[in-house]
Amino acid sequence: MRTIFLALALIATGVHAAEEADDNPCDKVENDVQTLECSAYSRTTAEDLLKDNYQSLNERMQTAYGKNPAQLTDITAKLKAAQQQWLKTRDADCAVEAFPATSGSKAFTIAQNDCVARMSDERSEFLESIGQE
Numbered sequence: 001m002r003t004i005f006l007a008l009a010l011i012a013t014g015v016h017a018a019e020e021a022d023d024n025p026c027d028k029v030e031n032d033v034q035t036l037e038c039s040a041y042s043r044t045t046a047e048d049l050l051k052d053n054y055q056s057l058n059e060r061m062q063t064a065y066g067k068n069p070a071q072l073t074d075i076t077a078k079l080k081a082a083q084q085q086w087l088k089t090r091d092a093d094c095a096v097e098a099f100p101a102t103s104g105s106k107a108f109t110i111a112q113n114d115c116v117a118r119m120s121d122e123r124s125e126f127l128e129s130i131g132q133e
Contacts, residue, residue, distance in 0.1 A: 035110055036113075039113035039114050042117040046118075052124075054079075057131060061075050061076060
């Protein structure tokens with residue numbers, strides 16, 4: 001079971017790492033510790049991008065609806081509620097995805113990190129697409 005998780009982690013983080021800067025913990029993953037470091041890096045990077053894209057979306061809404069305070073308030077509230085709900089769903093889904101591994105183990109943490117990174121990247125793309133001209 002552990003080998004399966006490590007293989008999945010290497011595949012998932014390897015794809016994400018290929019999109020990142022030249023020097024990161026995912027460059028030469030050869031053992032469990034490096035896999036864990038890579039998954040943590042991928043998660044942090046994806047969550048940072050998610051926050052940036054959420055902020056950019058709010059800025060686009062400010063530009064689009066800034067002259068109409070009622071609409072701006074409405075869309076801002078909807079975006080906030082949607083994002084909060086999505087975060088809860090992501091975290092719950094990732095807990096399910098990592099479930100076969102023992103909570104607190106390296107395999108569990110890697111699986112959870114990889115899930116959060118993958119889902120956050122997908123959400124970032126979605127947020128980035130909203131309100132684009």
